[in-house]
Amino acid sequence: MSATSASTLVAESVWRDIKSTGLVSCARVYSLHLLFGKNFERATRIVDQRGVKRISGEPSGRSVFQVVGESRKKEEYFCFPEHYCACYSFFYDVVNKGEQLCCKHQLAARLAVSVGACVDVKVSDEQLALLLSKL
Numbered sequence: 001m002s003a004t005s006a007s008t009l010v011a012e013s014v015w016r017d018i019k020s021t022g023l024v025s026c027a028r029v030y031s032l033h034l035l036f037g038k039n040f041e042r043a044t045r046i047v048d049q050r051g052v053k054r055i056s057g058e059p060s061g062r063s064v065f066q067v068v069g070e071s072r073k074k075e076e077y078f079c080f081p082e083h084y085c086a087c088y089s090f091f092y093d094v095v096n097k098g099e100q101l102c103c104k105h106q107l108a109a110r111l112a113v114s115v116g117a118c119v120d121v122k123v124s125d126e127q128l129a130l131l132l133s134k135l
Ligand SMILES: [Zn+2]
Pocket: 077, 079, 085, 086, 087, 088, 089, 090, 103, 104, 105, 106
């Protein structure tokens, strides 16, 4: 088993723990920090700024996240926490180099869901489809 897939498994179990208990304990924060390092610190800052929007289509309930970046321009990136982010780091560090498990936006989205800190936005399914068609 490669280092990456082992740490993916550890990360998944920490996320499951947080989700099932609704608690981000010190031990869990410590594990996440070990796994994600600087990206975890960045992600917590994004969550603290309420920088994670969950856009849900109605009636389907499908959703996409929009996560604010940290640069002064405050760009927002469309993001699927487990599969995809529209940012540069996702393509460069995660997909190309395989050095990171995910980017800070994906991490921020998962963290925000786990601690209930998403800003929820409801749109129609048509509007959601239109947003996704621009990815
Ligand atoms: Zn990203």
